[in-house]
Amino acid sequence: MNIRQISDAYSVSPQISVEDVAAIKAAGFKSVICNxxxxxxxxxxxxxxxxxxVEAAGLEFRWVPVISGQMTAQNVEDQAEALDALPGPVFAYCRSGTRCTNLYAAVRQLKG
Structure with missing residues (x-):
């Protein structure tokens, strides 16, 4: 698993497996978002x-699916809502981590 820290409260990774959840919890993450x-x-x-x-490990989970290369305003709003609701730090994943990173940047822009 290749975790990239984007901010103090948000990190991203390529696709994870069920077996990776223990390491995510051990790294101190409180929530997971699948994009x-x-x-x-x-x-x-x-x-x-x-x-x-994730829930069996005592962490929170949100699913905010985004089609690669087709991020919408609704996706950004959904990600913003998830980030507002979830305890941090948050771990997000997609195929490569790029969508998660782009969503985070778009949320930051949305919030000004």
Whole structure:
């Protein structure tokens, strides 16, 4: 797992597995956001599978799926709402971490 810290309260990563959740918790994260639609790539774990593992570990989870290259204003608003509601620090993942990073930048811009 390749975690990239974007701010004190937000880090991103490429796709995670159920087995990665323990390491995410051990790293001090309190919440996980999945920005990846289900079935984007064959064999990827579903958001539901990751959610179950995250919640079993005592962390919070949100699913804000964003189609690669097609981020919308609604996606940005949904991510902003998730970030406002979730305890931090927050760990977000998608296929490469880029969508999560771009969403964070768009949320920061939205909030001025």
């Amino acid at each position: 990846r639609p289900d079935n984007e790539d064959p064999g990827q774990p579903s958001a539901g599978e990751i959610k179950a593992a």
